Amino acid sequence: MTPDPQSSDRGALEIAERHERAASELIRETELQLYIDGVWVDSIGDARFDVRDPTTGIRLAMAQAGNAADIERAVTAAWRGYETWKTKSPAERQTILTEISDRVEARAEEFARLDSLDNGKPITEARGDIELVVDHFRYFAGAARTLEGKTVPVGRDQHVETIREPYGVVGQIIPWNFPLLMATWKLAPALAAGNAVVLKPAEETPLSLMEFVHEVGDLLPAGALNVVTGYGPEAGASLVEHPRVSKIAFTGSTEVGRGVMKGAANNLTDISLELGGKSPLIVFPDADVNRAVDVAIDAMFYNAGECCCAGTRLFVHDMLREQFVEEFAAAAEALVVGDPLLEKTDIGPKISATQVERTEQYIKLATEVGGQVVTGGGRPTDDRLGRGNFVLPTVIERAPHEARAAQEEIFGPVELVFGWNSYDRLIEQVNDVKFGLAAGIVTDDLTTARRAARDIEVGNVWVNQYNEFPAGQPFGGYKQSGIGRETARETIEAYTRTKTINFRVG
Ligand code: NAP
Numbered sequence: 079m080t081p082d083p084q085s086s087d088r089g090a091l092e093i094a095e096r097h098e099r100a101a102s103e104l105i106r107e108t109e110l111q112l113y114i115d116g117v118w119v120d121s122i123g124d125a126r127f128d129v130r131d132p133t134t135g136i137r138l139a140m141a142q143a144g145n146a147a148d149i150e151r152a153v154t155a156a157w158r159g160y161e162t163w164k165t166k167s168p169a170e171r172q173t174i175l176t177e178i179s180d181r182v183e184a185r186a187e188e189f190a191r192l193d194s195l196d197n198g199k200p201i202t203e204a205r206g207d208i209e210l211v212v213d214h215f216r217y218f219a220g221a222a223r224t225l226e227g228k229t230v231p232v233g234r235d236q237h238v239e240t241i242r243e244p245y246g247v248v249g250q251i252i253p254w255n256f257p258l259l260m261a262t263w264k265l266a267p268a269l270a271a272g273n274a275v276v277l278k279p280a281e282e283t284p285l286s287l288m289e290f291v292h293e294v295g296d297l298l299p300a301g302a303l304n305v306v307t308g309y310g311p312e313a314g315a316s317l318v319e320h321p322r323v324s325k326i327a328f329t330g331s332t333e334v335g336r337g338v339m340k341g342a343a344n345n346l347t348d349i350s351l352e353l354g355g356k357s358p359l360i361v362f363p364d365a366d367v368n369r370a371v372d373v374a375i376d377a378m379f380y381n382a383g384e385c386c387c388a389g390t391r392l393f394v395h396d397m398l399r400e401q402f403v404e405e406f407a408a409a410a411e412a413l414v415v416g417d418p419l420l421e422k423t424d425i426g427p428k429i430s431a432t433q434v435e436r437t438e439q440y441i442k443l444a445t446e447v448g449g450q451v452v453t454g455g456g457r458p459t460d461d462r463l464g465r466g467n468f469v470l471p472t473v474i475e476r477a478p479h480e481a482r483a484a485q486e487e488i489f490g491p492v493e494l495v496f497g498w499n500s501y502d503r504l505i506e507q508v509n510d511v512k513f514g515l516a517a518g519i520v521t522d523d524l525t526t527a528r529r530a531a532r533d534i535e536v537g538n539v540w541v542n543q544y545n546e547f548p549a550g551q552p553f554g555g556y557k558q559s560g561i562g563r564e565t566a567r568e569t570i571e572a573y574t575r576t577k578t579i580n581f582r583v584g
Pocket residue numbers: 251252253254255260278279280281282308309310311312313314315318329330331332334335337338352353354355385386387487489515555559560
């Protein structure tokens with residue numbers, strides 16, 4: 079059926095109006111400032127950039143492109159803030175972080191809508207992000223009470239004890255795919271451990287973090303939390319290379335992460351990196367096809383494929399393959415692509431037009447080497463979505479595993495399906511990528527699941543499910559997917575250093 083152009087126009091207008099209404103309700107200030115030393119200030123430079131709505135293209139706000147001089151101010155303020163923050167007892171830090179989580183929880187729906195608007199993620203998924211924000215602040219509030227040193231027996235005439243101390247000032251840089259959640263994964267453990275922070279959000283999605291600072295800023299001493307918006311190569315790189323930043327925590331692409339590591343090397347600044355992935359999902363021959371399809375849909379199309387851990391390489395046993403691909407493609411086609419603010423939407427727009435082009439380029443690369451598009455393959459034809467950065471959920475079969483589309487991170491809703499019949503060959507192929515972030519396994523056989531989980535070179539394995547992130551569970555990568563673990567007990571430890579004190583006895 080040919081869409082009626084008038085009703086398409088009306089549809090596009092309806093989406094635009096809905097988004098303008100949401101923006102005027104949710105965005106406190108359309109001219110954002112930097113947050114340094116407990117106050118909102120203007121950047122020392124004049125550079126500004128637009129924060130856009132990826133669904134409609136409208137400008138939501140204008141942000142300031144912080145520069146090296148702003149980072150300098152923020153780092154100085156953070157050291158002052160640290161002087162106060164470090165005097166708080168673990169119990170006081172726990173109380174403050176708990177209050178932060180309570181305040182976010184009280185306005186959870188607003189934060190979820192703000193992330194949906196700014197990032198384009200479906201509102202139903204954004205709510206899940208904010209639940210995790212609340213859960214992670216609560217978890218690290220408790221963890222603030224758990225940091226302990228030890229005594230080390232070395233003989234009668236010495237007494238050795240260790241204490242755990244915060245780094246002082248930590249620099250944090252985050253991506254745009256889970257705006258407030260990525261900020262939380264970094265802020266909650268760093269603050270819980272007693273550090274002060276300078277954080278640079280992603281250019282594309284500063285809005286929920288800015289509202290978060292408005293909401294909770296008064297709970298922290300001035301300077302304990304500073305937010306400098308800006309471009310990666312300027313604000314980000316100045317933070318990484320700053321000689322008075324004692325630790326850098328970065329989440330983003332492997333390519334930028336490599337540069338961050340080099341920059342941190344100048345001052346031998348300690349570093350943790352959460353980077354990209356090309357994660358496998360393996361369907362074993364005993365799997366229930368319906369369940370495998372559900373897990374695969376979640377693994378691949380959650381957040382429109384803009385997940386570092388997305389299960390983008392799907393290995394289905396040859397016995398199930400034909401039936402699986404048919405049902406999986408049908409389920410992908412049934413996903414509702416559209417306005418992320420609507421409850422029924424499963425797939426919102428990608429973050430930017432550049433990301434759409436990048437995804438299309440990878441689809442093209444896959445088809446050039448023999449890949450066959452089973453469903454999707456590009457932008458939707460629905461004119462109502464013409465102003466947004468939409469890509470249809472795409473399934474590709476028969477591309478060789480060496481193909482760039484199978485080896486590189488696409489960061490869009492594009493699944494590559496492979497068949498398998500020999501376990502040893504499967505594991506070889508599964509591990510034949512430079513990344514090692516996550517993997518999924520679908521089987522009812524525990525022994526098979528355990529064996530495969532051990533054989534796959536990744537930091538995280540989900541069995542019969544995907545994308546589960548309870549606080550307390552360590553998350554991070556092997557190989558080129560990163561260094562260090564987030565969201566767990568070891569994360570708060572990683573925001574501290576060991577100091578050894580050796581007493582002479584007698
Ligand atoms: P990106 O381009 O690497 O950017 C990430 C952050 O780094 C942004 O804030 C960016 O600033 C900043 N940046 C850029 N160049 C920089 C430089 N030279 N020095 C310091 N900072 C710099 O990644 P993205 O496209 O935003 O996010 C997607 C990537 O993040 C994917 O690869 C994904 O896998 C990864 N990711 C990993 C995890 C994980 O936990 N492993 C979680 C989420 C995402 P601008 O805003 O100016 O670009």
